[in-house]
Amino acid sequence: MTGALIGRLVLLAGVLGFILAPDSFVPLLRPFAPDGMPVIYDRAGFGNLTLWHLGLVVAAIVPSALLAILLAVLVTRPRGAEFLPLSRALVGFGQTFPPVAVLALAVPVVGFGAWPTLIALFLYGLLPIFENALAGLVGVPASVALAADGMGMTPRQKLWQVELPLALPLVVEGIRISAVIAISTAAIGSTVAARSLGEVIIAGLNANNLSFVVQGGLLTAGLAVLVYDGLGLVVAAIRRRPR
Amino acid sequence: MIRFESVSKVYDGIAVVDDVSLTLERGTITAVVGTSGSGKSTLLRMVNRLVEPTAGRVLLDGTDTASVPAADLRRRIGYVIQDHGLFPHWTAARNIATVPGLLGWPRAAIDARVRELMLMLQLDPDVIGPRFPHELSGGQAQRVGVARALAARPEVLLMDEPFGALDPVIRQQAQTDLRKLQQQLGTTVMLVTHDMAEAIRLGDRIAVMRAGRIDQFAPPAEIIAAPATGFVADLLGEGDRAFRYLSLQPAARLARPGAADGPVLPADATMADALAEMIWSGRDRLPVAGPDGHPAGVCTRDDLIRAGRPG
Numbered sequence: 438m439t440g441a442l443i444g445r446l447v448l449l450a451g452v453l454g455f456i457l458a459p460d461s462f463v464p465l466l467r468p469f470a471p472d473g474m475p476v477i478y479d480r481a482g483f484g485n486l487t488l489w490h491l492g493l494v495v496a497a498i499v500p501s502a503l504l505a506i507l508l509a510v511l512v513t514r515p516r517g518a519e520f521l522p523l524s525r526a527l528v529g530f531g532q533t534f535p536p537v538a539v540l541a542l543a544v545p546v547v548g549f550g551a552w553p554t555l556i557a558l559f560l561y562g563l564l565p566i567f568e569n570a571l572a573g574l575v576g577v578p579a580s581v582a583l584a585a586d587g588m589g590m591t592p593r594q595k596l597w598q599v600e601l602p603l604a605l606p607l608v609v610e611g612i613r614i615s616a617v618i619a620i621s622t623a624a625i626g627s628t629v630a631a632r633s634l635g636e637v638i639i640a641g642l643n644a645n646n647l648s649f650v651v652q653g654g655l656l657t658a659g660l661a662v663l664v665y666d667g668l669g670l671v672v673a674a675i676r677r678r679p680r
Numbered sequence: 681m682i683r684f685e686s687v688s689k690v691y692d693g694i695a696v697v698d699d700v701s702l703t704l705e706r707g708t709i710t711a712v713v714g715t716s717g718s719g720k721s722t723l724l725r726m727v728n729r730l731v732e733p734t735a736g737r738v739l740l741d742g743t744d745t746a747s748v749p750a751a752d753l754r755r756r757i758g759y760v761i762q763d764h765g766l767f768p769h770w771t772a773a774r775n776i777a778t779v780p781g782l783l784g785w786p787r788a789a790i791d792a793r794v795r796e797l798m799l800m801l802q803l804d805p806d807v808i809g810p811r812f813p814h815e816l817s818g819g820q821a822q823r824v825g826v827a828r829a830l831a832a833r834p835e836v837l838l839m840d841e842p843f844g845a846l847d848p849v850i851r852q853q854a855q856t857d858l859r860k861l862q863q864q865l866g867t868t869v870m871l872v873t874h875d876m877a878e879a880i881r882l883g884d885r886i887a888v889m890r891a892g893r894i895d896q897f898a899p900p901a902e903i904i905a906a907p908a909t910g911f912v913a914d915l916l917g918e919g920d921r922a923f924r925y926l927s928l929q930p931a932a933r934l935a936r937p938g939a940a941d942g943p944v945l946p947a948d949a950t951m952a953d954a955l956a957e958m959i960w961s962g963r964d965r966l967p968v969a970g971p972d973g974h975p976a977g978v979c980t981r982d983d984l985i986r987a988g989r990p991g
Contacts, residue, residue, distance in 0.1 A: 584765030586730055587838075588778050588828070589754030602769050 445666055452659040455652070456483045462652070470648035478637045478649050483656070489632035490660070494619040497555045501562030502612050508563075509570035510596065528567045531560035536622045540629050554626030554633070561622055562615035569611030573604025606675045613668035620661040624653070634660075681706045682727055682836060682870060687736035688892075689722050696722045698892035699736070704885075706741075706835075709862055709869040711883030713876055713915060719892040720872045724838050727870065728757045740836065755779050758829030758837035758867070762844045764821045766813040772824045773798070773809035779832040797827040800861070819850040826858070830865070837862075839871040843878065855881055876915045880904070880924055888912045901928050905990030922988040927952035932968050934987060935977030940965040944975050955984050 455462055459477045470476040508524050511517040536557045543553035577600050585595040627635030634657045641649025682704040689697040697719040704710040714720040725731040726738050729750045738745045745753055766775050773794050780790045798805040801823040813821055822842065829837055842858075843851045859882060862869055873879055879886045880900045888895045888903070888911070896908035904925045907913040916924065931945055931954040942961060945954055947969045954966055958981055970976030 578765075578768075580761055580763045580765035581767060583730070583761060584759070584767070587728060587754055587759035587761065587765075589751045589756075589782055591751050594782065599767055599769075 445663075448659055449663060452656065452663060455656060456487055459483055459652070466648045466652060469651050470646055474644065474646050474648075476648050478640060478652060480640065481632075481636070483634075486632065486634050486637065487656070487660070490620070490623055490634045490657070493551060493554055493558065493623045493626065493631060493633055494616060497558030498562045498612065498616055498619055501559045501615065502566050502608075505563045505566035505611070506570045506608060509567055509574055510601075513571065513574045513600075514592070524567070528563045532564035534560065536561060536625055537628075540625065544629050549630040551626070551631045553629050554623060554631040557626070558619045558622055561618055565614040565618070566608065566611035569607045569614075570604060573607035574600055576607070577603050606672055609668060609672050609675060613665060613672065616668060617661050617665045620664060621657065624657050681739075681741055682868065683739040683742075684723070684726075685737050685739065687723070687726060687733045687738060689719070689726065689731060690734040695892050697726070697733075700892070700894055701736075702887060702894060702897060704868060704870055706868050707866045708884040709859075709871060709882050710885050710887060711879035712870065712872045712887045712889055713874065713879040714889035715874060715915075718889040720889045721840055723889070724840055724870060724872045727836070727838055728754045728759060730754075751782075755782055755832060756834055756836075758832075758834040760825050760829045760837070760839040760842045762841040764813070764825035764845070766816075766821060766824060766828070768813050771810050771812055772803070772816065772820075773805070775813070775824055776827045776831050778828055783832055785832075793831060794827075797830060801827050801857070803827070818846050819854065822846055822850075822854060823857075826861075830861075830867075835868060837867045837869045839869060841873055842871065843873075851878075858882065876917070877924070880928065888915060901925065901990070904928070923952050923955075925990055926950065926955060926984070926988045929987065931966075931979050931984075932970070932976070934979045934983045935968045935970075936980070936983070938965075938978040939975065940967045940978045942966065944969050945979065947971055947973065947976075951984055951987055954979050955981075955988075958984070 463476050466476050505528070508528070512521040512524050539557040539560060540553045543556045547553055547556070581599065581603070582595070585599045590598065623631070623633045624635030624638060627633050627639050634653050637649050637653030637656075641647065641651075641653060682702075684700050684702040687697060687700045688695055700723060712720045712723060722731050726733050727740070727745065729745055732746075740753075740757075766772075767778070770778075776794045776797055777790045780793055785793070794809070795805045798809060803809075803820060803823055808816070808820060808824070813824070816824065822845070826842070829839075839858075843854050846854055855878060858869075861867075871879075871882060880903075883900055885897060885899055886903050887897045888908075890909075890911050896903060896912050898908075903912060904916060904921055907916060927950045929951045930947075931949045931951050932947055934951065934954075940963070942963055943957075944967045945957060949957075949968075954968075957966060958964060964981040965978045967975040968977055968979045
């Protein structure tokens with residue numbers, strides 16, 4: 438427990454430290470930079486890029502989560518049950534499509550910039566949240582669902598007061614998975630001119646500057662680990678304290 | 681009063697409940713007994729419309745239940761199910777408050793009612809109230825389930841195998857408590873069970889169900905004395921019939937003037953208790969207590985054995 442806590446704090450301090458004062462990491466990164474090349478990426482601030490990166494993730498995952506939860510609710514209603522296989526197939530299709538392909542196909546339609554990335558992240562976020570929300574809703578014990586009906590809850594009251602609260606830990610677990618996938622995928626968005634930490638990596642690859650690649654890669658990975666960890670704490674808190 | 685009028689429920693061409701007509705008198709306990717698949721739970725669920733009849737109708741105090749919106753109807757009917765079905769994310773107190781909450785009672789009235797019910801069911805409101813269902817024992821969870829069903833003062837209480845998940849010792853206590861509670865509140869109870877002994881102990885009348893039909897609908901003594909079909913007799917278990925019959929009658933009824941040695945039989949003991957006591961203590965006459973607790977007479981072995989044979 439304490440070990441894990443210390444690990445988290447060190448990682449958080451490292452990520453924040455790099456964003457706020459990247460120059461202090463020059464001695465560590467110098468060996469990776471070719472002679473005469475800049476060690477730290479300087480065409481944009483890391484704070485700015487990190488915010489863009491996380492902004493992309495949030496802007497894609499929030500609608501993704503809403504749609505996925507809505508779909509899961511609809512297909513678990515008596516009238517929506519027949520759409521369950523169809524929605525599973527659709528959402529699964531979104532997941533199997535490679536993100537690079539989504540980017541490539543989206544650019545001719547919506548142009549360069551943030552939009553193709555948002556579309557890819559949105560599609561990528563659907564499956565884990567949908568499947569988890571589905572598992573959560575289907576997993577409500579039969580006797581509990583029967584009691585909700587028998588007490589005289591309307592279908593809407595049953596959904597809001599019983600089914601969704603009971604499914605919540607699994608839903609957040611799904612959001613956690615989607616968010617981590619989105620953080621790593623967002624980096625690829627910079628290939629089509631989305632602002633994200635990916636642009637540091639791409640600049641490094643273009644200029645053959647390994648230092649840029651390392652700092653962009655590590656920062657992205659650090660963010661993913663921190664977000665995964667943070668949402669894990671949220672899940673644990675929900676499970677510990679039922680509502 | 682609950683009245684079934686030629687009620688049937690057909691699933692995929694199979695009648696799970698087949699043309700059942702039955703009247704459950706107000707303020708009584710009716711036990712519906714049958715093996716699994718006999719349609720007894722389906723019959724019960726047609727009262728609060730968790731199952732809609734394919735044919736026939738169910739009347740509640742003269743009103744056709746189909747004419748009342750299902751949610752409104754259910755809030756007026758208490759419902760207890762086998763593994764209690766408590767909402768796992770709510771405390772015991774909040775579970776009990778479910779129906780008053782749905783009915784929009786004021787906060788203070790709900791809190792007072794929850795407290796009152798918990799005391800009535802011997803649950804300490806300050807200790808058990810804030811606990812979550814997974815922190816309750818089986819017996820406590822069962823009582824919270826009963827409290828939840830009674831919260832909005834329903835006139836009708838439906839119980840679907842309410843003691844099925846309890847171990848035998850607690851079950852017997854829970855049955856006794858239910859009987860007392862029902863007498864105190866005057867609620868009309870429809871109880872579904874597969875256990876004939878439970879039906880005999882609790883039911884004012886017993887309906888024996890088989891394959892969607894009622895084989896016999898009669899008071900327990902009549903069921904034991906004259907089982908209408910072989911199936912009813914099988915459910916009774918031939919060997920236990922005499923003891924079951926004795927267990928329905930108070931021993932005090934056999935008291936005749938006189939005195940006997942040894943411990944006095946309590947006033948509420950049944951004839952079965954008296955016989956068991958005789959066998960165990962090797963006596964053939966027992967002093968029986970009157971309502972005041974003092975010996976009021978004796979009960980003899982010959983009288984007991986005669987009383988165990990109906991008719």
